[in-house]
Amino acid sequence: xxxxxxxAASPAELAGLLERHAYLCDDGLATACFLALRMGRPLxxxxxxxxxxxxxxxxxxxxxxxxLIRLQxxxxxxxxxxxxxxxFPRQLLHLRAAEAAGVTDVARLEGELYHRRFLLARPxxxxxxxxxxxLLVDEVDRADDEFEAFLLEVLSDFxxxxxxxGTVRAEAPPAVVVTSNRTREVHDALKRRCxxxxxxxxxxxxxxxxxxxxxxxxxxxxxxxVARAAQRLRAADLLKxxxxxxxxxxxxxxxxxxxxxxxxxxxAVTLGTVLKYREDQQRVRAAGLGALLDGG
Amino acid sequence: xxAGRDVTETMVGFARTLRAAGCPADPERVRAMLGALDxxxxxxxxxxxxxxxxxxxADPADLPRYDRCxxxxxxxxxxxxxxxxxxxxxxxxxxTDGARPPAPDGADDPEVGTAAASDVExxxxxxxxxxxxxxxxxxxxxxALLDAATERRRSRRFEPAPTGRPDPARTxxxxxxxxxxxxxxxxxxxxxxxxxVVLIVDVSGSMGPYADALLxxxxxxVRSGGRSVEAFSAGTRLTxxxxxxxxxxxxxxxxxxxxxxxxxxxxxxxxxxxKEFLDRFGQRGLARGAIVVIASDGWERGDAGLLGEQMAxxxxxxxxVVWANPHRARPGYEPLTAGMAAALPHVDDFTSGHSLAAxxxxxxxxxxxxxxxxxxxxxxx
Numbered sequence: 001x002x003x004x005x006x007x008a009a010s011p012a013e014l015a016g017l018l019e020r021h022a023y024l025c026d027d028g029l030a031t032a033c034f035l036a037l038r039m040g041r042p043l044x045x046x047x048x049x050x051x052x053x054x055x056x057x058x059x060x061x062x063x064x065x066x067x068l069i070r071l072q073x074x075x076x077x078x079x080x081x082x083x084x085x086x087x088f089p090r091q092l093l094h095l096r097a098a099e100a101a102g103v104t105d106v107a108r109l110e111g112e113l114y115h116r117r118f119l120l121a122r123p124x125x126x127x128x129x130x131x132x133x134x135l136l137v138d139e140v141d142r143a144d145d146e147f148e149a150f151l152l153e154v155l156s157d158f159x160x161x162x163x164x165x166g167t168v169r170a171e172a173p174p175a176v177v178v179t180s181n182r183t184r185e186v187h188d189a190l191k192r193r194c195x196x197x198x199x200x201x202x203x204x205x206x207x208x209x210x211x212x213x214x215x216x217x218x219x220x221x222x223x224x225x226v227a228r229a230a231q232r233l234r235a236a237d238l239l240k241x242x243x244x245x246x247x248x249x250x251x252x253x254x255x256x257x258x259x260x261x262x263x264x265x266x267x268a269v270t271l272g273t274v275l276k277y278r279e280d281q282q283r284v285r286a287a288g289l290g291a292l293l294d295g296g
Numbered sequence: 297x298x299a300g301r302d303v304t305e306t307m308v309g310f311a312r313t314l315r316a317a318g319c320p321a322d323p324e325r326v327r328a329m330l331g332a333l334d335x336x337x338x339x340x341x342x343x344x345x346x347x348x349x350x351x352x353x354a355d356p357a358d359l360p361r362y363d364r365c366x367x368x369x370x371x372x373x374x375x376x377x378x379x380x381x382x383x384x385x386x387x388x389x390x391x392t393d394g395a396r397p398p399a400p401d402g403a404d405d406p407e408v409g410t411a412a413a414s415d416v417e418x419x420x421x422x423x424x425x426x427x428x429x430x431x432x433x434x435x436x437x438x439x440a441l442l443d444a445a446t447e448r449r450r451s452r453r454f455e456p457a458p459t460g461r462p463d464p465a466r467t468x469x470x471x472x473x474x475x476x477x478x479x480x481x482x483x484x485x486x487x488x489x490x491x492x493v494v495l496i497v498d499v500s501g502s503m504g505p506y507a508d509a510l511l512x513x514x515x516x517x518v519r520s521g522g523r524s525v526e527a528f529s530a531g532t533r534l535t536x537x538x539x540x541x542x543x544x545x546x547x548x549x550x551x552x553x554x555x556x557x558x559x560x561x562x563x564x565x566x567x568x569x570x571k572e573f574l575d576r577f578g579q580r581g582l583a584r585g586a587i588v589v590i591a592s593d594g595w596e597r598g599d600a601g602l603l604g605e606q607m608a609x610x611x612x613x614x615x616x617v618v619w620a621n622p623h624r625a626r627p628g629y630e631p632l633t634a635g636m637a638a639a640l641p642h643v644d645d646f647t648s649g650h651s652l653a654a655x656x657x658x659x660x661x662x663x664x665x666x667x668x669x670x671x672x673x674x675x676x677x
Contacts, residue, residue, distance in 0.1 A: 011336075011346075031336070031346040038335040041328070046356065054363075076453035076487075089471040094477065145523055183581030185523065185538060188354060192324055195350040198359060239579060 006154070014063075019271065023059035024202075032197040033060060042137075042155050042176035044191055047199030049181055050243015057136035057177040064175065066132040073143035082127045084158055087118045114164040124154050125181035128170040132268070134177065141180040145187060151178075152190050176197050196289060202244060204231050214248055217255045225262040226251045228273070229292040236287070238280040250274040264289040302649065303338055304330060310369050317361045318540075318556060321352040341370070357536060420653040423625065425503055425505030430539040432508075435652050439512040440546040442659050446521045448488040449615075460485030490524040491615065493517065493628040493662050494582055496573065498592030499557055500531040500564040506622040506650060508550070512593045513655050515549045517540045517662065526582060530592070531559035536577075548663075559633055564595055566635055567602030574609055591620040591649055596635025604638035611642040620649035620660055 008014035013039075015030035024031070030144045033056070036043040045053045061068035073081060092115050098109050119125075127135035137151065154160060159172040180186055180193060202210060207227040210219055216224070226247060232243040242250075253273045267289045275281045284292070307329060311321040324368050329351040336343035344368055351363050418426075419435055427435060456466060463484035470479040493516045499507045514527040518541040527537045527552060543549035554560065570590075574583065596603050611617055619639060623629055625648040631640055640646065645661055649655045 011343075027342060028346055028349070031343070032350050035332045035335060035347070035350060038330075039331055075451070088469060092472055092475065181580060182356075182577075183357075185526075186322065187523075191354045192320075192322070195328075196354050197350055197355075198356050237575075239575065 008037075008154065010034070017063045018059055019213070021031050021059045021062045022213050024206060025056070025215060026206065029056070029197060029199065032195055034177060036177075037064075037175055037197055038171050039195075039228065042178050042194040044178045044180070044186075044194035044196050045199055046182055046196070048182050048201065048241065048243055050245040051199045051201055053177075053179040053199060053246050054136065054138055055245075057134055057138075057179075060175060060177065061134040064132055064134060066134050066175070067130060068136060069123050069127045069130065069132050069174070070136045071137060072138045073140050073147065075142060075144060077143045079148050080121050080122070082124050082147065084122055085120045086114075086164075087120050091118050118284075119162065119165065124151075125160055125168060127167055127174040127176075128154075128158060128160060128161070130174070131171045132259045133174040136179045137176065139181060140178050140190075141183045141186055148187050152187075152193060155190075155193055157243060171273075201234055201241075204228065207231070207244065207247060210244060211248065211251050215251050215255055218251050221262050222254060222260060222262060223251065225293060226254065229262060229267070231294050233274065236284065236285065238275065239277045239282060240275070241273045246274045246276075262293060264293065267292065302471075303333065305318035307333070310348065310365070311352060311364050313350075313360065317352075317365050318552065319352055319358045319361055319365070321353050325352050335518075335524065336551075355539070372511065383391050385403045399525075420656075422624075423650050424509040425622070435509065436512050436546065437565050438652055439509060439655060441515055441518050442513065442516045442655060445528065446490045446493050446524050447663055449491040451487040453491045454484040454488045455487045457483050457485035459483050489523065492582065493521055493525045494578075494586050494588045494614075495525070495527045495586070496570075496590045496592075497527065497529050498564060498566065498590075499529045499560055499593075500595070501561040501643070502532075502564070502593055502595045503591075503622070504561055506591075509655065510620070510649060511537075511550060511553055512543075512546060513649070513658065515543075515546055517659070518542055519544070520521045526577075528573060528577075529543075529553070529557045530564075530566060530573075531557075531636075532562045532565055532569075533559045534569045534572045534576075535559075563597045564592070564635075565598040566592060566596050567598050567600070567604075568592070569607055569609065570603065570606040573615070574606060578613055583610060587616045587618065588614045589620060589658065589662065590639075591622075593621050593623050593633075594619075594631070594633050594636030594639060596633070596638075600634035600638040603635050604642070607639045607642035611644075616644045617642060618645040618647060618658070619643040620647050620654075620658055622648055622654075624648040624649035625650045626655065 011027065011030040011034040014034045015025055015027075018025055018030070018033070031045055035041070045056065047053060057070075058068055094113065095109070098112075105107055115283050121129060123135070127133050140148065140151070143151075155176060158170040159167050161167040178190075201207075204227055207230060210221040211227060213242040215223070218250055230242050230250070249272060250273045253270045254262060254266060257266065257270070268285075271281055271284065271289075275284060303420070308326060311326045311329070314321040329348055330476065332347040333344065334353055336347055348366065349359070349362055353359060379664045419431060422431070422435075424432065424435060432561075453465070454461075456463065460483045463482040464481040466484070467479065470482060471477065473479075495517060497503075497507060497514055501630075503510075511529070516539065518525045518527055518538060525538070525539050529535045529537055535557050537553050537556060540552035541549045543552055577583070578588075607617070621631075621636065624631075624646065631637055631646075647658060649658050649659065
């Protein structure tokens with residue numbers, strides 16, 4: 001089976017390509033993406049909320065110049081929403097039209113009814129039929145474990161069999177990114193099929209670089225101050241430590257307010273962009289916002 | 297790495313070291329790792345590191361183990377392939393070693409060899425801390441047979457059912473399928489799903505005589521409850537044991553669990569542990585709507601205030617909070633320890649779990665049943 005071609009010949013080169021699309025990643029993640037593309041294996045990403053799991057899939061799609069097909073998982077997700085479904089109303093319409101036109105060849109008409117054009121492709125089928133493509137199976141831990149079973153089936157062979165139509169096989173398997181927030185343990189069989197990567201919060205330097213790359217308007221000092229404050233918030237034992245997504249929101253809010261510096265005043269009015277729990281906000285306010293900013 | 301040694305041989309040896317350390321480096325994963333190395337530079341340590349880490353690990357808990365093994369194996373310091381890793385310490389040794397701290401009331405000397413033909417009925421109500429080795433083995437075997445199937449809760453989702461509410465979508469689809477001919481109405485009903493159960497077993501020194509039985513109980517629950525049961529050990533460090541306890545054989549599961557627990561017979565920082573549990577797992581969903589069982593004597597060395605605060609938080613998230621304190625069964629027991637007193641107002645069921653019969657009751661509690669003769673009233677102080 002041919003896999004999606006990348007121009008990147010090494011993880012470092014792929015990291016460069018991702019960076020050109022404003023996604024900064026470390027060696028581990030670059031190697032993970034590189035191997036996922038080269039080996040045609042799904043990439044299983046776990047990590048705190050907001051460390052950039054979903055964003056990676058989007059950027060990968062941009063790098064490969066391929067459409068991103070997203071399957072958001074939820075409790076109760078079933079095959080007719082993830083794989084395919086028959087379009088009954090259109091089939092019926094087709095029958096009526098045939099009736100009106102006086103078609104008498106019943107066998108041919110029946111054959112026509114289960115034609116590909118009456119099949120509604122849901123994300124998994126869509127991804128197999130689109131070459132190249134990037135398939136994002138988001139928050140797989142939210143789906144039921146039965147769903148994992150048929151996801152495993154699709155991801156091992158990259159085929160889906162439709163009884164009335166036959167087997168749909170991917171010309172080249174899509175690049176697959178599976179994310180999980182670890183609200184429950186995902187079955188080992190699924191993980192075994194994948195490359196497993198645990199995403200950490202970025203280091204201070206990388207976070208500064210990410211803010212600068214994403215928000216060129218953030219003044220030099222502001223990016224450093226926001227990143228330092230975010231690092232301190234993560235160490236501060238909160239209910240929900242901020243992820244990169246929140247840091248970026250925060251910096252963006254400050255830029256929108258025209259702030260050139262993060263000081264206790266501007267931090268107080270924008271705290272809601274980075275801390276989303278009342279207890280966390282109270283705790284940080286009680287400790288003094290100044291403590292977040294010292295030494296910047 | 298020796299120049300003469302085959303890459304495959306080296307990496308298979310590395311995988312064996314990893315398996316001994318508890319990572320899931322099974323043959324399929326090893327094959328994936330060798331495949332990954334084909335695309336990378338075998339001589340670059342960073343590439344070898346990532347090729348292994350991406351394919352041989354499956355859980356954040358594996359990562360520190362992987363780092364340790366990687367450093368040890370490739371520096372050539374320890375664990376050459378061919379020499380099996382020393383077997384992990386077993387639970388029995390931990391429990392019967394002379395180094396074990398004495399139980400709080402000093403009544404823990406196993407009556408060696410008295411158990412040969414004990415009647416199950418007699419054993420059922422005996423305190424597990426006072427059993428001889430043979431009796432303990434027998435009780436362990438009986439605990440493994442406990443069925444701790446979990447209560448079912450109503451899901452928000454529907455499923456087709458023979459009776460219940462009308463199911464417009466399926467009825468219309470069925471009608472369309474028949475070309476517009478009226479079809480018999482279809483019905484749907486709420487699905488039920490097993491309620492999540494979280495067991496947190498205190499393995500600190502003061503719980504020593506009971507930890508084995510309670511972990512065996514956790515094993516039985518994890519085995520019979522499928523994927524809806526999670527188990528943790530607490531002491532000075534919170535450890536997730538679900539995967540270790542999933543092993544079919546109770547003794548193998550116990551060995552794996554004892555290898556994974558870093559803080560056997562240490563102190564207790566229950567408040568901090570509970571906080572860590574809630575921060576890392578509970579709040580994200582593990583404790584939401586779950587039955588949370590804490591098996592501990594409540595001898596808190598840390599701040600009892602923190603324990604109370606975290607218990608209140610747990611209570612808000614969980615469906616029911618059950619506290620099993622083996623000392624509760626002692627005549628004249630009063631929950632006087634600071635930790636226990638702080639926790640009790642936030643506990644729905646206060647039970648014991650000191651004997652086989654008590655563990656059967658606990659299993660029934662998890663299954664949503666009521667328990668004979670147990671103080672059920674929610675305590676408000």
